[in-house]
Amino acid sequence: MALAVMLLNGASFHGGCCKPKALLSSLGPLLNNSKLYSSYRRPGAEPEKKLSWQNADFSFKKAFDHLKTQLSLLKKETQDYLKGPGGHPLSQHLLEQTRVLWQFRSQEDLNKWVISSDVEIGGKSKVYIKLGRNNQAALLYGTLNTEVPRDGETQYSGYCSMRSRPAVGSFNRKKYYDWSNFNSLYLRVRGDGRPWMVNIYTDPYFSHQKDDLYTYFMFTRGGPYWEEIQIPFSKFFLSSRGRVQDNQHPVWLDKIRTLGFTIGDKVDGPFQLEIDFIGLLNDRAHKEKFAYEAYDKNTPV
Structure with missing residues (x-):
């Protein structure tokens, strides 16, 4: 019905x-x-x-306008596919060393992100996002509160996060980011000295992997100066529902869905993080493929 x-x-x-x-x-x-x-x-x-x-x-007009918009998106996707990887010529794709994924210069750029906190589970943390001074950065700020909800079930609380919206293609199809041509995440941020977690969510192969995240830490030094942070993808480790997994494997760089930032250092009080841009870097000097050992849990005797 x-x-x-x-x-x-x-x-x-x-x-x-x-x-x-x-x-x-x-x-x-x-x-x-x-x-x-x-x-x-x-x-x-x-x-x-x-x-x-x-x-x-x-409304026939609304339906026709929606169909027209989706067909134009499909046309652009087809043209980009025929042009080359990521809509760029093959020669440019092979020589590409840097790429800016997100920069924050308008409210439209902020609308590509979603903020959340432990309020969803009954917590009291607060988080907000707005444009920084002169509309040149995104300012993520709020208050962290580790008070556990009195529901008899929740044992931990106190987190705030910011996450990019999943990319969507024409006719609401799933769309993935392909970062396989790069080996590092590159950011320009200004924090308050508190540590953050950088989370990468990839498209799960099986349904029970929907809570899997690739995570690494970003340590801000605080102060009035901007800092440029480079995080190799080889450093990201696999976790599920906050627990580090025994079986580790590299990030699927051709199946990226979202990127996010989470603060949960168990320190009550205000926080803030300014982000100028988020980009990718192909560091030729970085040779590491994966930073964590893979071993057989049941080695045959």
């Missing part, structure tokens, strides 16, 4: 020859018996004048 309402919302009635009311009246009994409509009414509440299916918004 939900699909029926979606189709009704995007349907068109050309020239008025077919009226919406006629179609709705014919589908009314079907929708009345569905879960979209309930006859229950709270005491004291006014009766609904219209049923939920009667509030369907018929």
